[in-house]
Amino acid sequence: MSEPRTIIEKIWDEHVVRREPGEPDLLYIDLHLVHEVTSPQAFESLRMTGRRVRRPDLTLATVDHNVPTTDRSIPNPDPLSAQQIETMRANCKEFEVPLWDIFDIRQGIVHIISPERGLTQPGMTIVCGDSHTSTHGAFGALAFGIGTSEVEHVLATQTLPQGRPRTMAVEVIGTLQTGVTAKDVVLAVIRTIGVDGGIGHVIEYRGDVIRSLSMEGRMTVCNMTIEGGARAGLVAPDETTFAYLKGREFAPAGEDWERAVERWKALVTDEGARFHRTVTLRGEEIEPHVTWGTTPAQSVGVTAVVPKPEEAPTASARETAQRSLKYMDLKAGTRIQDIRIDRVFLGSCTNGRIEDLRAASKIVQGKRVAAGVKAMVVPGSGLVKQQAEAEGLDAIFREAGFEWREPGCSMCLGMNPDILLPGERCASTSNRNFEGRQGAGGRTHLVSPEMAAAAAIAGHFVDVRKL
Amino acid sequence: MKKVSQVAGKAIPLNRADVDTDQIIPKQFLKRIERSGFGEFAFFDWKKDPSFVTNDPRHAGAPILLAQQNFGCGSSREHAVWAIEDMGVAAIIAPSFGDIFRTNCSKVGLVTVQLPQQDVDFLMSRSEELPDAPIVVDVAKQTVTVPGTGWERRFEVDPFVKHRLLNGLDDIGLTLQHVDAIAAFEAKRDPLKPTTEGAFKETAKFG
Numbered sequence A: 001m002s003e004p005r006t007i008i009e010k011i012w013d014e015h016v017v018r019r020e021p022g023e024p025d026l027l028y029i030d031l032h033l034v035h036e037v038t039s040p041q042a043f044e045s046l047r048m049t050g051r052r053v054r055r056p057d058l059t060l061a062t063v064d065h066n067v068p069t070t071d072r073s074i075p076n077p078d079p080l081s082a083q084q085i086e087t088m089r090a091n092c093k094e095f096e097v098p099l100w101d102i103f104d105i106r107q108g109i110v111h112i113i114s115p116e117r118g119l120t121q122p123g124m125t126i127v128c129g130d131s132h133t134s135t136h137g138a139f140g141a142l143a144f145g146i147g148t149s150e151v152e153h154v155l156a157t158q159t160l161p162q163g164r165p166r167t168m169a170v171e172v173i174g175t176l177q178t179g180v181t182a183k184d185v186v187l188a189v190i191r192t193i194g195v196d197g198g199i200g201h202v203i204e205y206r207g208d209v210i211r212s213l214s215m216e217g218r219m220t221v222c223n224m225t226i227e228g229g230a231r232a233g234l235v236a237p238d239e240t241t242f243a244y245l246k247g248r249e250f251a252p253a254g255e256d257w258e259r260a261v262e263r264w265k266a267l268v269t270d271e272g273a274r275f276h277r278t279v280t281l282r283g284e285e286i287e288p289h290v291t292w293g294t295t296p297a298q299s300v301g302v303t304a305v306v307p308k309p310e311e312a313p314t315a316s317a318r319e320t321a322q323r324s325l326k327y328m329d330l331k332a333g334t335r336i337q338d339i340r341i342d343r344v345f346l347g348s349c350t351n352g353r354i355e356d357l358r359a360a361s362k363i364v365q366g367k368r369v370a371a372g373v374k375a376m377v378v379p380g381s382g383l384v385k386q387q388a389e390a391e392g393l394d395a396i397f398r399e400a401g402f403e404w405r406e407p408g409c410s411m412c413l414g415m416n417p418d419i420l421l422p423g424e425r426c427a428s429t430s431n432r433n434f435e436g437r438q439g440a441g442g443r444t445h446l447v448s449p450e451m452a453a454a455a456a457i458a459g460h461f462v463d464v465r466k467l
Numbered sequence B: 001m002k003k004v005s006q007v008a009g010k011a012i013p014l015n016r017a018d019v020d021t022d023q024i025i026p027k028q029f030l031k032r033i034e035r036s037g038f039g040e041f042a043f044f045d046w047k048k049d050p051s052f053v054t055n056d057p058r059h060a061g062a063p064i065l066l067a068q069q070n071f072g073c074g075s076s077r078e079h080a081v082w083a084i085e086d087m088g089v090a091a092i093i094a095p096s097f098g099d100i101f102r103t104n105c106s107k108v109g110l111v112t113v114q115l116p117q118q119d120v121d122f123l124m125s126r127s128e129e130l131p132d133a134p135i136v137v138d139v140a141k142q143t144v145t146v147p148g149t150g151w152e153r154r155f156e157v158d159p160f161v162k163h164r165l166l167n168g169l170d171d172i173g174l175t176l177q178h179v180d181a182i183a184a185f186e187a188k189r190d191p192l193k194p195t196t197e198g199a200f201k202e203t204a205k206f207g
């Protein structure tokens, strides 16, 4: 019998093209996703060195970070962003890479469009010049973000030299309370391990709570893995995974489907396989979470108060907490539910999928956004938008006073005109509350779609479990 | 990639933990399609504060950046590395780094040195007090020294990264030496794995 292995090691070993002592493994990449912000310099360098894209048929490009979320028939008012989108088009044409462009219904946030077409499948290695590539781990794929030099490397060789990672098991056992979501689970995980807890590791999420999550929920959890410092996080495939994939455009069909499922079923961590580290959380103890600071680990349950910096465990954590409170203009001891908000952002690769919009729409149905609050919904892709409109969700949001936008990253990072003004406070379903992330001087509180919707109606944070 | 064997000179003591790449280079500068010229926008928002460390003329032109734990966490934007490099920095010393950031540094030849917290704290306070006192990072010997004091620490570096730094080797060039191994791997690859060929197909446009 061979040594018991984790799913992480199984996928890794299957993709090693070359292994030499003293060198990183050369890993084969099954799918390379490309977007307009982190690729121009890579293509330019290919051009300068006279290299081609080795496997355009394992590459897919879209435009998402920069695109306007308003009417796209109006010319893009930002010349720099228009140039970057145009550069993506020209590069895709020259190097024969398929592109889902802004007028294509399949366009959207790169981490949403690949899973929803069934292109993200178990056992694959997937990379993208984007740290939230970890999202694809929800399908039992090894998926991680890379920088532009690595983008160029994958374009030219379809491989990446990679040092073998350490492995971490994050187990969430028991059950969740009603009103507690995948977003709250992952915020609780990051709060537990810290923003640097996962450095050098790949995480396998395990336990009953993880198994009970939908694919959308698993994507939310895996998406934020990078906020805990780990480059990749995954969930072993199971019946939920197979049911989601079956019949999707790029999923195997007919006899191939059965054969593929057989292979995918073998992708589980063997009994007795060892992780370098294991962290366990109890589902029952997880409350709806709200971040109060400027790192995704600075969060508390919605019934709590903003913590005192003095109570942070280390000198550097105390200093970070003080800086965060100053930036966020919050005082220790303030009840989370007394924090008033100005803006609400529903969207991003963390929570811009159809299930997220359905959950939020249930909360806003028949109600009105609080006076003085500006709220917007940005579907994660053209197909999410289309589906939501078919279900009448757009009408529910519009009647409640939300703006209903075209798909893209939007106010998750504010590269387009969707930004917070200095001092504005936002309940956001995105993944980063870094200083200035949503606009210079803007203040971000990360929450679940349900919590964001409820805050839009109330004008301050509320406990969705009480609704 | 350029060769680096030693980085010597004064340092910028950036005494903050969890500095994310959004702070190093904010999004509005990511629209550029060039690789150079990011240095003047490094730490754009923090630099508005006149007391921010990069504004201190005593640290101007320093080739070493001292930082705290989890430096370069967050977004994968390599622009953050290009910005720091463009400031004239050739080595960063910190207790830990964001994984993607650290890899990005290794690809462009920016040296990252991981030292225990107390050693970083020592260098940090020394450079705050004696901004002109040099620090020497020796990649070949894997040491950080403070000349004239006898203070020396050894650091770990991935042997392959070290080899590439010392010889200025381009990663892609190295991998392309193994193009036969890649082709052999492709020949045996699972044919059930998806391709994106179907992605060229036109679909319904937005109405």
Ligand code: SF4
Binding pocket: A064, A065, A109, A110, A111, A130, A132, A348, A349, A350, A408, A409, A412, A413, A430, A431
């Ligand atoms: S939605 Fe936000 S986090 Fe996700 S890919 Fe876009 S900018 Fe990055």
